[in-house]
Amino acid sequence: MSTPFDxxxxxxxxxxxxxxxxxxxIQAETTGQLFRELSQLSNKLQEVDIKCNAKIEQVKLELELKIAETRTVLVRxxxxxxxxxxSLLTxxxxxxIH
Incomplete structure (x- = not known):
């Protein structure tokens, strides 16, 4: 989300x-360009953040699945x-007795 620069x-x-x-x-033009570039960087950072969060969720689900599988094996x-x-005690x- 960018703030308009006049x-x-x-x-x-x-x-x-x-x-x-x-x-x-020149100052106004340069400052406007800087704001546009910062806005683009901000958008890219948001995209990276979304991708990272998706990857973290995927890894979290995989770990939960492995933990559940390990728990099942342990119970067995x-x-x-x-x-x-x-059986041995019996x-x-x-x-x-005999």
Whole structure:
């Protein structure tokens, strides 16, 4: 979003302040050009920001998916070890009873 720059009004104010008309016109033209370039840079930065935010969101979703997959594998291991441990304890108890 750029702020409009009135180079004519700027040159007029410079001349009213005592600057020579030719210098005031050059100053106003140069300042207007600078504002346009800054506006273009601002637009480019916004585009880069949007792209970066999209990439960050994509990476975030990929990480959440990998975390969920890892959690599932971890739960399988824990349940498997719990079943194995229960089976071993049951086997030992049955062996002690007989």
């Amino acid at each position: 180079s004519f009004q700027y040159a007029k104010r410079l001349m009213e302040a005592g600057m020579q008309p030719a210098l005031a016109e 291991w824990v349940v498997g070890i719990a079943i194995l441990q229960s 086997g030992f108890m049955l062996r002690l």
